[in-house]
Amino acid sequence: MSSSLTVTSLSFAWPDGTPVFDGLDVAFGPGRTGLVGVNGCGKSTLLRLIAGELTPAGGTVRIAGEVGHLPQNVTLDTALRVDEALGIAARRAALHAIEAGDTAEEHFETVGDDWDVEERALATLGELGLGHIGLDRTVGEVSGGESVLLRLAALLLRRPDVLLLDEPTNNLDLYARGRLYEAVRNWSGVMVLVSHDRELLEHVDQIADLRSGRISWYGGNHSAYQEALAVEQEAAERTVRNAESDVRKQKRELADAQVKLARRKRYGQKMWDSKREPKIVMGARKRAAQESAGKHRILHEGRLAEARERLDEAAEAVRDDDEIRVDLPYTAVPPGRTVLTLRDLELAHGSRVKGEVQLRGPERVALIGRNGAGKTTLLRTVAGELEPVAGETVAHVPLRFLPQRLDVLDDGLTVAQNVARFAPEATDNRIRARLARFLFRGGRADRTAATLSGGERFRAALAALMLAEPAPQLLMLDEPTNNLDLASVRQLTTALESYEGALIVASHDLRFLESAGITRWMLMEGGELRETTREAVGYSA
Known part of the structure; x- marks a missing residue:
């Protein structure tokens, strides 16, 4: 069965009541997906819900296979040896014991079929530019960027079916970023990647744009996404201009209608005051005029309300690019x-x-x-x-x-x-x-x-x-x-x-x-x- 990740009717809110998701549906298949969106929209929260680190208020997360998660803020115990951080310390110790002649059954049970675990670990470290570290050093001896790659190496050694990466280039120098880019390019399972690194996002197969609790899909890498977004925004802004024009038109028509109705009312009052027609006829005409005026007003007010609603919908599609303003x-x-x-x-x-x-x-x-x-x-x-x-x-x-x-x-x-x-x-x-x-x-x-x-x-x-x-x-x-x-x-x-x-x-x-x-x-x-x-x-x- 191929790897897959399906989220159905997912709901989640923070303890203070701040809503994040309300009935989110999304599915990720094999390939590399770049998950983008403004800060605070819920990208990291979605990854944590998928990884099981947070419990949803409703809905389900179904994963075909094992999941691995690299969080934004990687924290490793500085006293750990590198092989412990990689999760291979027990198998490595058992291998060394067997090689030294200890044939105890528990050593073979610990190793299982993973006889090349040490070679794979060293190869993975080498691919990520960490070959100089070795397996016996402690985590406290590596830099913050190297600890990120070390955590990634541990995930790659596990060979999960679904890999979740949250801002993996944080603290990485350009050399280390190049190593990470290569690892992303070579990934063959399901990958969901949250990043602000434009170059990293050039290596994904598709972009999932999370906005207002919903996801929009764009095929291709970040450059293709930017081009598609520019076209969308141009169309959205054009729709806003048309909607604004329609609102102005409906306002004018409502104002014109109100002027005409006021004129009719004054004329009817003048006829009533002068008593030029029988009272019963003038009363019927007045009621008919009031009923017609009411329908006319409701019609134009309804059209204006509809125009305003269309304007609100159009404005919602235009992205808010507020900028920080500093005057110090x-x-x-x-x-x-x-x-x-x-x-x-x-x-x-x-x-x-x-x-x-x-x-x-x-x-x-x-x-x-x-x-x-x-x-x-x-x-x-x-x-x-x-x-x-x-x-x-x-x-x-x-x-x-x-x-x-x-x-x-x-x-x-x-x-x-x-x-x-x-x-x-x-x-x-x-x-x-x-x-x-x-x-x-x-x-x-x-x-x-x-x-x-x-x-x-x-x-x-x-x-x-x-x-x-x-x-x-x-x-x-x-x-x-x-x-x-x-x-x-x-x-x-x-x-x-x-x-x-x-x-x-x-x-x-x-x-x-x-x-x-x-x-x-x-x-x-x-x-x-x-x-x-x-x-x-x-x-x-």
Whole structure:
């Protein structure tokens, strides 16, 4: 039987009552499906429901075969050995015991038919660029990006029939991303892939667009989807224009009808007052006129209501591409002003910054390098979260740091309350007015941080830092596009365009870095920080 995944009448809501799905029907067959949609639409929630990590309020999930799930935030026990993380430790130990001459029955039962498990494990690690790790090292010795690939390797070794990947390129450098792309291209079962990585989405067979609790299907990869969407949106906007024109027409006709009816009423009243006809005749004529007027008014009001309904339906089909708007004059830094100084800095885990490095004025620095090179360690040291082994880091202006984990938010507080923690002197009205510019309008500002999607959580964290007092004149972002859908990446780019302070961004997303207006490229390589150029970046990022 071929692998398949069927979701029928699926319903789910969060504990606070926020609905996610209400009667969702969808089926995924063999092949690679890219699941896309705006942040908060339920992509990750759907994968967790399929994987059995969440329980639906109604409906069923049927899977033909075994399912494997790679979540957004991979967490592995740092004390685990690599073979334990891969799930092969017991079989490997049994194999080694048999090879050493121990013929106990339990060893053969443990191995089963998987006599080449160690070779397969090493081959899988090699295919994902992890051949240098080995099976006896601990998870704590690998970088965050390598731990993602390690979790993927464990899934591939299990050979599940259905593979669910949620933002798998998060924290991966370009070299590691290339390895992941290859693994996706070679997959032959059912794959459902959630990602904002445009290049990764070029390797899927079809796109499933999740919007308002329903899925629309588009054949082909992301480029084909974008082309089809552009055609749809052009047609939708044309329909809106036609519907708006019809509403204006119906309004004019209703107004004209009301004028005519008013004239008739005045004429009838004049005839009544002058008593030119018998009273019974005028009464009958008045009742007939009132009845006709009522029908006429109802007809035109009905037409206007129908036109407005068509306009609402047409407007619903046009996608909302709201943008974050940031107006923070106190973040501006004069050109030439020294913002940050690093002197003979030696970091934890061995990386260093030789001599003196300065950041001046509103420079925009891209911090690049392979996974594990020390980029995050450098940012955390500058932010004061880590003590340097030697040397010093001096921030000459207020700074804020947005880490990969987005742990600046308190999950138990609302979005508005989280922002208030960073700006205690600001009034509630002022906070909410500013939050509206980060697309948290009305009741959205009262949602707790724990209920936010990855993209919403990022926007809330960014709002908390940018609206902090004093205003940050140096903003440091660590892999900011992780967990963001394509629309949110555009929103972040727009927000950074209007930010007037200095910026340091650690990222593997070259397209995003270029759109962020980077003016200076710094490469962390071989344990040292050095200047480089965009042209020389290549696969270093």
